Every structure is written in structure tokens, then in C-alpha cells.
Amino acid sequence: GAGVSQSPSNKVTEKGKDVELRCDPISGHTALYWYRQSLGQGLEFLIYFQGNSAPDKSGLPSDRFSAERTGGSVSTLTIQRTQQEDSAVYLCASSPIPGQQNSNQPQHFGDGTRLSIL
């Protein structure tokens, strides 16, 4: 596609429910990133995929958060037993090549999923 696509654009759910957020990166982009943007917290890194593997999961806030990527393309971020503090905008980004060769390649961001936990 023309850009990074995220769905849904908005999600409202009750505390304790599970949610799944989807990211379609730019075709051919090997690296995929998830970030969270909270009021008062700024943008924080969650997880990075190189192909289908995730070398760095250190940003996931708790074991309720998981992510996977299949076919080197679509990625899903799953939050189990949602809590009110999970309310935020979840942003996905992709770039052409991972690692050190990535240093001259900007990350391209989607418009995000705005998640609200009631």
C-alpha cells in the first residue's frame, strides 16, 4: 500500500477485555515497530520486529502485552485483560531494512489506533 495502515482507528472497550490491534506496513519493509503515545508520557517504544522475529521486546509494559508478525508483513499487538492505564494511542512504523543499515532510513508511521478503556 501507499503507507502504513493501522486498524481499527479507534477502539473503546471495557476493562478486563482483550483487544487486538493490527498494523499493515509498507510493502517490502522488513522492520516494523510498535510505539505507545500516552498523555503525559510521550512516545515510548514497545517492540521491534526484524522480519518475523522480535529481537527486542524490552519495551512491552507487562506480560499482558504480546505481539506477533507473520509472513514478514502484518503485525498484531494484543493486550489481554485491559486496564485503564492501557488507554493510549498505539502507533506502528515500518522501515525498509533493519539494523545498522537502517541508519539512513526514516521510519514511516501509521495514524495509530486510539484505545480507550472504560
Add this chain to the structure above:
Amino acid sequence: KQEVTQIPAALSVPEGENLVLNCSFTDSAIYNLQWFRQDPGKGLTSLLLIQSSQREQTSGRLNASLDKSSGRSTLYIAASQPGDSATYLCAVLNSSYKLIFGSGTRLLVRP
């Protein structure tokens, strides 16, 4: 731990003014520094990327500089326009390939 700070947090200027946004970072071991623009309810748009070996990058009315040794970057916007109103974010790509973001500068350009 890498920390990125942006000053000022908010800025309001009349149309036509030249302005400078500041970014500082604590760890000079970076691959690059990027400036992004974010409009309300939208994702981030990459404006300029400066690799660690470079000193500056220019695109149209925008110029970004990087002084890695002092941990500073500036984004210069010439002849500002109301359409430049947005939040500007600075981020550094660290040795673990993570982008570490500042908290942003909210810019309002008044007609």
C-alpha cells in the same frame, strides 16, 4: 539510559517569523537523529533525518543541525506559515535500534 529533551514545550509566533526548536540528548552513541511532525489525531511524518556522521540536513524551509559531541540538535523553520502549526518531535535512534523520543514542541503560527 538515553533521555531526549525538547525546549520549548510550546511556542506561539506570528506568521513570517523564523524560529528555532531545540533538542538535547544524553548519550551520544546514536545512529541518527530525526525530526518528525505530528498533526492532531495523526501519526508522525518524518521531516529530516541526520545520520550520526552528518552535521545538518535541509529540506525547503527546514534546516536541522546535529552536534553529536554536545548532544544537541536544532530545527530551524524559516518564514513560518500557519500550516506549520503542529507538534514537532525529535528522536534519536540508539544502539539497540530503538527510537527514543522527546516530549515535543507544540508550535502555533498565528496568521
